[in-house]
Amino acid sequence: MNRIQQRIQDDKKILSIYFTAGYPQLNDTVSIIEELEKNGVDLIEIGLPFSDPLADGPTIQASSTQALHNGMTTQLLFEQLKDIRKTVSIPLIIMGYFNPVLQYGVDAFCKKCKEVGIDGLILPDLPLAEYEAHYKETFEKYDLYNIFLITPQTTEARIQQIDKASKGFIYMVSSAGTTGAKTTFENTQETYFNKIDALALKNPQIVGFGISNATTFNQATKKAKGAIIGSAFIKMLTEKGIVGISEFVKSIRSF
Amino acid sequence: MSYNADEMGYYGEFGGAYIPEMLYPNVEELRANYLAVMQEESFQEEFQQLLKEYVGRPTPLYFAKRLSEKYNTKIYLKREDLCHTGAHKVNNTIGQILMAKRLNKTRIIAETGAGQHGVATATVCALMGLECIVYMGEIDIERQAPNVARMKMLGATVVPAMSGSKTLKDATNEAIRDWISNPVDTHYIIGSVVGPHPYPDMVARFQSVISKEIKTQLTEKEGRSNPDYVIACVGGGSNAAGAFYEYLDIPEVSLIAVEAAGKGVHSGESAATSVLGKVGVIHGSKTLLMQTPDGQITEPYSISAGLDYPGVGPMHAHLFASGRAEFLSVTDDEAMLAGLDLCKLEGIIPAIESSHALAIFNDKKFKPDDIVVVNLSGRGDKDLNTYITYFNL
Incomplete structure (x- = not known):
């Protein structure tokens, strides 16, 4: 069974952490993953850096630029990950933009993901229609879950369509905007979370964008299955590095 | 097709x-x-x-007599430089x-x-x-x-x-x-x-007014709506799309797209996407794109800021791949000289973007009775500083 599927069947709320591969240091990838698993994180999104990350706010943009500057490439990421399944069992997702995947070759990329033990992909600029028409078979051949996004502006009809096409979970973008940390959510977000919950979708939802601390994590997961922290984690890494991971995770959720 | x-x-x-x-x-x-x-x-x-009362359309289709004499062919300039705000x-x-x-x-x-x-x-x-x-x-x-x-x-x-x-x-x-x-x-x-x-x-549809007017105006002047060639510069490609639009399905009309070669196509400082680009995704579109082997988008270069884009519109990528349009590239130096040439011969100061389209006459030869329409996409006022620096004016 795909590790994402297994994990979402657990009874607990999911804490997912995003980090940019190659940041702060080029070869931090494996240490960050191991440290996150050790500290009880449930799911990890490994960011494949891109020169033009349209959906990202300033924090993740800057980490991507630095990671590329450090020398991160698709090839190198796969090399870093080649023995990752010897040390961790946590579900791993690669999150990135479509162009680097296209250049690597979609089939070759998916094959490599399977080889190193990646469980799913999040490619925000590969939309549903293109995925279903051209790439679905390839993803399925390698048992990779393609995670789709929904936003507060997504119509109910389209949410149903996305739910049907999804496996694992739906990435629920908390509010209109790019990635970035917020300190609290407003009523409009709560209303949105409740509205989605009431749809009783086939796939659980994990909330992303704007989650930064225990308050926003708890608000987001009151109804949803889990939440994703990206920018706030990157900021912590910038300030404290890998040694700060344990304290950061504990500040979000005590076990 | x-x-x-x-x-x-x-x-x-x-x-x-x-x-x-x-x-x-x-x-x-x-x-x-x-x-x-x-x-x-x-x-x-x-x-x-x-378009008529605010932009000042139709823009003239001007027969450039002295330029035509110099290159021994019939050159018409579509005067988009006369639009309000100075360009198409x-x-x-x-x-x-x-x-x-x-x-x-x-x-x-x-x-x-x-x-x-x-x-x-x-x-x-x-x-x-x-x-x-x-x-x-x-x-x-x-x-x-x-x-x-x-x-x-x-x-x-x-x-x-x-x-x-x-x-x-x-x-x-x-x-x-x-x-x-x-x-x-x-x-x-x-x-x-x-x-x-x-x-x-x-x-492209909004810009297609350019080729619609060319058809009417050329009919008045030459008794035929189709020129032999339409030439336009291409960055993203909006003026070329407008100048080509009505002629896309008329194979007798040859279409020439001119890209910026910067300091030379292979100098590392260029914006010649059709030569240097590979299929990729930029700004929501699958097209030809200048990028690293790893799929990171690279920074193009041209002396003309309007041609300084790492991609090209998908219509142009298709015109290139299908062979419907011929793609040429012109260096900074060639474009600057062609721009100055137009000033001296016709009394028109072109935008440096448009100067790229004008620069192909040095290498590309046309027959004396060919009718060649060049889309003069913009005027050169905005480029005065660049002209001043380049020519030490």
Whole structure:
């Protein structure tokens, strides 16, 4: 069974952490993953850096630029990950933009993901229609879950369509905007979370964008299955590095 | 073979809408409505009236006698440089501002490189009384100060794009991020035939007035609506799309697209996408794109800010791949000399973008009775500083 599927069947709320591969240091990838698993994180999104990350706010943009500057490439990421399944069992997702995947070759990329033990992909600029028409078979051949996004502006009809096409979970973008940390959510977000919950979708939802601390994590997961922290984690890494991971995770959720 | 967009926005293998879900409602609203709106009689009336009375269309199709003598062929210049605001860009911004109003948008955003599209957008926003925010690379803001001032005088807010290379590509990224953050009240006026479907097709349709007029004007002058050649410069490709549009399906008319070779196609400082690009996805469209083997988008270079874009519109990628258009490239030096040449021979100071199209006459030979139309996309006022520095004037 795909590790994402297994994990979402657990009874607990999911804490997912995003980090940019190659940041702060080029070869931090494996240490960050191991440290996150050790500290009880449930799911990890490994960011494949891109020169033009349209959906990202300033924090993740800057980490991507630095990671590329450090020398991160698709090839190198796969090399870093080649023995990752010897040390961790946590579900791993690669999150990135479509162009680097296209250049690597979609089939070759998916094959490599399977080889190193990646469980799913999040490619925000590969939309549903293109995925279903051209790439679905390839993803399925390698048992990779393609995670789709929904936003507060997504119509109910389209949410149903996305739910049907999804496996694992739906990435629920908390509010209109790019990635970035917020300190609290407003009523409009709560209303949105409740509205989605009431749809009783086939796939659980994990909330992303704007989650930064225990308050926003708890608000987001009151109804949803889990939440994703990206920018706030990157900021912590910038300030404290890998040694700060344990304290950061504990500040979000005590076990 | 069709050279226009299909229903999904594809030109052959190029085009489509590779957008994050956050943009889907905005783009889908536009896609679902743009053709119907453009076909409304009231829309066409207002559009045509503004093109005539505000932009100053039709722009002349001018027979360039001395230039023709020099190159021993018949050269006509389509005078888009005489449009209000100084370039063809305003044809599109007029169309899109009317579109935005019909979709009840109250806030307009745009990207700009050299500032021409920014000025054209700020102009129509002033005309319609709509809020206007223009994203411009921090580096471009420094080197295009007069256009920044013009936008401010027209009431626009100019926001510096500080990310990445701080030029056009990054300004476009910032505009897209703004649109993601303002999904309901905002319309994004893209300035070229780039971006997700329906933009390339919509912008090409608004610019197609150029070739429609060429057909009528050439019939009056030569008794035939089809020239032998149409030549236009290509950055993203909006003026070329407009000049080619009515001729796409007429194979007797040869189409020539001229890209910026910068300091030489293989110098590492170039914007010749058809030579250096590979298929990729940029700003929501699958097209030819200058990039590293790892799929990171690279920074192009041209002395002309309007041609300084790492991609090319999907229509042009298809014209290139299918062989329908011939793609040539011209260096900074060749373009600058051709620009000066036009000043001396015809008394017209061209934009450096347009000078690229004029520069091909040195190498490419035409027959004495060939009718060659060059789209003179803009005037050179904005480039005076570059001309002054380059020629030590």
